[in-house]
Amino acid sequence: MRLLRFLAFCLVLVAGLAGTVSAQDAPDYESWEAAARRAEAAVETAQASDAALEQLRGQLAERREEFRAAQQTNSAAIAAVTAQIAALGPKPAEGEEAPETARQRAELNTRLNDLKAPVQRAEVAYSRADALIQQIDRIMRERQATQLLEVSPSPINPVNWPPAVEALVQYVYRTGLDVQENWQKDTRRAVYQRNLPVSVGLLLLAIVLVLRGRHWVELLVTTIQKPSRTAERWLAGFVMSLGQIVLPVVGLILLTLAATLTGLLGTRGDVLMQSIPAGGFAFFAARWLGGRMFPRDEQGEPLLALSPAQRIEGRFHASLLGFVLLLNAPLEAIAAQAEWSPVIVNVLTFPLMVVAAVSMVRLGRLLMRHNRAGAGEGADPDFRARVVALLSRAIIIVPVVGIALASVGYFNAGRALVFPPVATLMLLGLLVVLQKLVQEIYVLFSRNREGVNEALTPVLVGFVLAMASLPLFALIWGARRTDLSEIWDRFTAGFSVGETRISPTDFMTFILVFGLCYLATRLLQSALRSQVLPKTRLDPGGQNAMTAGVGYIGIFAAGLIAVTSAGVDLSALAFVAGALSLGIGFGLQNIVQNFVSGIILLIERPIAIGDWIEVNGQMGYVRDISVRSTRIETFDRTDVIVPNADFVSGTVTNWTRGNLVGRIIVPVGVAYGSDTRQVEQILREVAEAQPMVLLNPAPFVLFKGFGADSVDFEVRAILRDVTSILAVQTEMNHQIYERFNAAGIQIPFAQRDIWLRNPEALHAPVTPPANPGPVAPGPASSATAMLDAGDLPGQEGPGQDGGDGDGDR
Known part of the structure; x- marks a missing residue:
């Protein structure tokens, strides 16, 4: 007991030192108190801007993480003291505890409370920070919902068109004026002349990459994949096809860099040029996805069951959606920089929304045709067919509803129902292409193209890809990054089982x-x-x-x-x-x-x-x-x-446990009158002649008895391998039959004699009555010969089967 207490004391001492060291990194609660009060005031008034609330939330999230880490302070010391208190045993319910034990229990409880104090303070601060973060998230969600339901000027009202066109023309005109003003400045002109060779080189390279880069990559992919349909060629062509996005986007980046190096662009021109690469990436990515989903040739297994004309239509509408995104990116940047009013933004964005909605409707109809082409006649649609059917209907209905809402004034809601579906459709197409990539990699390693559709590994990898894409879908449909980070924090924090917290780690x-x-x-x-x-x-x-x-x-x-x-x-x-x-x-x-x-x-x-x-x-x-x-x-x-x-x-x-030795029994029957001693001698010789039969103990011939048809014997022998019992029995039967034939010994077979009770009835004529009528029950008439049961030849009546031993043989 003393040794246990000494070890516990040493453990408490070490843990206390560790707790002292960790206490030096304790959170600054004074600064936290001031920050918490400011945050509570901002939340209570709810007048801060979205950017200010996001910044405040980030600061609170950092402090909350600090308090979460502080909850582990003195954990080792708390565990040691708790173990020592448990070593003292429960406090007696009746009677007094020993003074020494009571003193130790009181000291340990005091020590435990002191160790838990910083932990409890960190838990209180953590709860306060978490509550403030939840309130900020609630305010942001309410503002987002209010913005979606906000009524703005209708873009189809002709009165709103002239101001929008004038604002766009004015922006372009002022951009040109900025270039002209910069050209008139000597410093800017000197920069232009100094960077002119580099700018021209970058411009030429950008033009080549944008106009011809995608075509060259497409030719290279066709050259690689066309000779044969193998996983290696498909994967090589897939990797090469990414150049259809990379090369043009690099060209747009070089174009932006060339324009910037001239030094002639003003603020407006810089905003316009910097937005082009992002829009260009969306455009070329949409064209690449359209080419993968609606390929030009029919080599291999196409992802969609469509005709060549339908695939051409699919590629066109995919490119059209990319073009809409290409124009929308600089339009948003210009609207933010120029601070356009909602009227101008609505009127200029609405045509892009209409084009996007039309393309989405056409793509939805193509998906419906693919679904009908893949479904069998009279067969119930499977899970994938049902999902595709729901997706195609959503692609058709949602953009149309968005255009209707935008037309009547709910422009933000309508915009949220047009552009997010475009991004969603692109992401779904990317998942389909990646699933095809996984299947080809599986074929590359397994060399089993016929069974790839039934394999489990590609399905599991596809499920993982789908789960990994859920945050992207959430961001597309309006979720904030802070919402995702909050979900991740909740997930990593784990859940509690009793007093144990289980986390993903x-x-x-x-x-x-x-x-x-x-x-x-x-x-x-x-x-x-x-x-x-x-x-x-x-x-x-x-x-x-x-x-x-x-x-x-x-x-x-x-x-x-x-x-x-x-x-x-x-x-x-x-x-x-x-x-x-x-x-x-x-x-x-x-x-x-x-x-x-x-x-x-x-x-x-x-x-x-x-x-x-x-x-x-x-x-x-x-x-x-x-x-x-x-x-x-x-x-x-x-x-x-x-x-x-x-x-x-x-x-x-x-039969074979321990060894393979076993016994064989061969029954043999001979006719009555045979020499039984001779029969016994023949059977013994036949048994001893078998190579598999052991001679020690020697084979034994048993005179079993007198049967109904034969004199019965049994040959009993021990085999060294009982698994050969059938082969030995077959060989013994062959030799027994041969030896009995040579010795004139007959092997009987069952015989039966038939005895007829009244055989004269078989020869008596049977005369039918002249006037047949109902016959009363009673003894048989003399004019009619009645046969008893069993009188027919070949049939036996009761007691006539030879079993009673009366004249049957």
Whole structure:
């Protein structure tokens, strides 16, 4: 007891030192109090701008993370003190506690409260910061909803068109004036002249890349993929096809750089040129996706079941959507820089929305045609067909609704129903292309193109890609980055099971540790199976049992070590164990019974792999013993799965357990009148002549008795290999038949004599009555010969089958 207390004291001392060191990094609660008050005031008034609220939220998120880390302060010391208090035992309910124990308990409780104080303070600050963050998120969501439902000037009102056109022309005119003014400045002109060679070179290279780069890449891809349809060529062509996006976008970046180096662009020109690469990326990415979804040639398996004309239409509308995005990017940048009114923005953006909606409707109709072409006649649509059907209808309906809302004045809501579906459709197309990429990689490694559609690995990888794309879909449809970061923080924080918190990090730790332990178990099994056990005296069945036992113990130990490494308190699993025992009591009795029986079979080994056994009327060789059942291969080469409980609770005949020696019994019958001594001598000689029959003990001929048709003998011999019993029996029967023929000994067969009770009835004429009428029951008429049952030739009546021994032979 003293040693335990001394160790606990040392542990408390070390943990206290560690806590002292960690206390130096404690949060600054004074500055936090001032920041929290400012944040509460900003939240209460809700007058700050969106940018200010986002900045404030970021600061609160940093402090919240600091407080979360501070909750682990003194964790080791708290655990040590708690363990020491537990070592003292529970406080007695009745009577007084020993003074020394009471003093120690009071000191430890005081120490525990002191250690928990900074943790509790951090928990309070964390809760306060978290509440402020949630309030800011609520304000931002309310503002977002209000903005969507805001009524603005209608873009289809002709009154609003002249101001919008005038604003666009005015912006272009002022951009030209900025260039003219900069040209008149000597400093700007000097910069232009100095950078002119570089600007011209970049401009020429940009023109070449933008106008011809995509065409060159397309020719290269066609050259690579056209000769043959292989996974290597498809993957090489896929990688090369990315140049259709990279080269033109690089050209646009060079174009922007060339224009900037001239030094002639003003503020407006810089904003316009800097927005072009982003819009160009959207345009060329849309064209690339259109080319992958609607290819020009029909080589390989197309992603969509469409005709060549329909694929041309699909590529056109995909390019048209990209062109809309190309124009929308500089338009948004110009509107923000020029601070255009909502009227101007609505009027200039509405034509782009209409073009996008028309293209979306046409693409939705193409998806419908693909769905109808892929569905069989009269067959129920599968899951993929239903998803495509819903998606095609949504692509058609949602943009149309968006145009209608924008037309009546709900422009923000309408815009949110047009441009996000465009981005969503592009992202869905990218997922389809990536799924095709995964399938080709699978074909490259497996060399099984016919089974790629039925393989599980591409499906799992596709599911992972779909899950990874969910944040992108959320951002497309209006989610803020802070919303995603908040969800991620909640996810990484984990959930609580009792007093234990389980986080994704703990889950990954569990998977990693369990995987390593499982791998080590398999390596140990392999070493035992190939290196250690073959050098022992154990038979193959014992070696398999030993290897299987090591595997079960290793898996159990791997799970235990993984759970402990993940920081899960095993006492929390008591509820799971209770529920499991309840389930066993009701529905898992047979499974557990077979599992325990399998362990008994592996330990006691009454049967082993390769044994010839008979159980429940099934006879064959044991091929596999698992924890639930045993597989028996019968002599007709069929597998019979027998539950292990039948081997423990039932009767099992093992013909080859321990050794292959077994007995054979050959029954023989001879005719009455044969010389029985001669018969016995012949049978003994035939048995002794068999190579498989042991001479010690010698074969024995049993005079079994007198049968109904023969004198019965049995040849009983011991075989050195009982598995050859059928071959030995066949050979003995052949030799017995030959020796009996040579000695004139007959092998009888069953004979029966038929006795007719009144044979004269078969020869008497049968005269039908002149006036037939109903015959009354009674004795047979003299004019009619009635045959009793069994009087017909070849039939026997009761007592006439020779079984009574009266004149039957």
